[in-house]
Amino acid sequence: MNNNLLESFKPYRDKVQATLKDIVAGHPSSLNPMLRYHMGWQDENGNPRREEAGKFIRPILCLLSCQATRGDISRILPAAAALELIHNFSLIHDDIQDDSYERHHQPTVWSLWGRSQAINVGDAMFTLVYLALIKLRDNGIPYEIIVGCTNMISTACLELCEGQYLDIEYETRLDVTVQDYLDMVVGKTAALIAVSTAMGAYLGSENGKVINAFRLFGKELGMAFQIDDDILGIWGTKESTGKPANDISQKKKTLPVVYALQHSNGEERKKLEELYLQESIKDNDIAQVMEILNNLSARDYAQNLAAQYYYQALAQLEATGLDKSRQAPLRKIACFLLGRDY
């Protein structure tokens, strides 16, 4: 993500960070050091780490959506924090499921404390999501709206679980189609971004049509964002993704690979199947996969599809019917998120 954007939203990120710290501190337990470690606030020995708030994409989308609908963002910080908590709960469990030793250049929770404790830490983080939403009451948000947020977030969580299910299920399959892939991304990535924008709008507006347009804006944006991430996972550098290994060596069924599996023929198809049936893809086989992807223009295909979702997202933002000036900050973040010119 472009650093200028991160800078321009620093006041928001600082507020979300403070809210998150309040929520975790408000529920002391033996798990807190692991929660704080995962959030990047302290190292594994409990020493504070140099402050560097996360990107907080989901909280920022929520706050901007609320602001666009004339809501008061200072009242809804716990909802924005709840979105970051869900995202992180899912990362902690995802790292166990994916056997990932590192995230953001740091050992993952499970690789330090074991899988059993990491399951626990994720569960505790998930519970804090709901305790965060209850804090909305302190800011005068009516109970009915809190229940509404609980409903929206829980529904998105189920979609997240469904996406995660498909992702795992695809690991052992070679017949995953682009459509299968898209079904998975709807849950795994888009659902949480969709609820971020929808909940922000719900906290700012009572207009169901507006809230729904915000939901679709987030959903389309989430699809584009995941496809961009897939492209980075193959053609990006280690620095930009914060991940130690290439998605190819881990045999991830990301869009370019799924596209290639679906559209390759003859020798190429045979070679791809052979490589993707191995335990993992060795360094000297990666070049072969890349060559096949290049021959099939898989990168172009993915970039075009991401662009389509991006434009659909902007169309949904238009469909909110809000003044252009109110749409501007969301347009800007969408733009930056996808590395496009504003």
Place this chain on the structure above:
Amino acid sequence: MNNNLLESFKPYRDKVQATLKDIVAGHPSSLNPMLRYHMGWQDENGNPRREEAGKFIRPILCLLSCQATRGDISRILPAAAALELIHNFSLIHDDIQDDSYERHHQPTVWSLWGRSQAINVGDAMFTLVYLALIKLRDNGIPYEIIVGCTNMISTACLELCEGQYLDIEYETRLDVTVQDYLDMVVGKTAALIAVSTAMGAYLGSENGKVINAFRLFGKELGMAFQIDDDILGIWGTKESTGKPANDISQKKKTLPVVYALQHSNGEERKKLEELYLQESIKDNDIAQVMEILNNLSARDYAQNLAAQYYYQALAQLEATGLDKSRQAPLRKIACFLLGRDY
């Protein structure tokens, strides 16, 4: 649990079962077959299993507590169901953490579908807890009370995670004291039983003192229940626990063992330490552990402690200040739960 009791509460159990099925069916996803399998409603191939509702101890305690405080139990079934969902979410994750292949004489979810999917299934079950609470609204329960229930349940979940943390942490320690053990059981077992009775009372009464007495009744009952379960795990038969192996072979730090580790001396202490430092305890070593437990009267100690908690539970039930006749069903279930004469 005594079968007569199960029979006498059958109408309650049937209603809870129907509510649970509604909740799961209301949120269709690829995970549902695994959720339904874990709940015992179908086998691993999706074929219906002969109906046999679970014991539903927590939902029944909730319903009886609501009834005792003059609440209308037909309105609070989703809350009772939510308690069963939490219990089952924690079992699914617990089975992964404990490496348990069987539960109730059936393969566990992870042993059929793998650990990654089982983490997911647990997460989905956990999400359904909150969607169940939202269904209270359909029965006219005010939003404020729904948020109150969400708060109570989430707080109990954090205690559950804490108890689970301690349980895992104790696995590799030989210096666990009875006090450490009790701290663990407060979270691992008592918290959920306490919120069952407290939430039932909260849904029936506005009197904070009464609700708190119900919470303490559940808490003390939960402590007694866990200690009884520990005794069964060593001296019970396979049929009564539904578990394939003895807690000793799995080196579980249950109360009799923790007591023996803390109170043994000399040769016995050395022998226990030696056995509990092994990977697992072999069949021909189990007799040695049993002998040491018997020499130290560890079973009597545990039975006495369970009895203490049981009488404290009954004292808290008295402290609710309700008529004896209103207390009677709860006294009866407490009695039966702990295999005592009414």
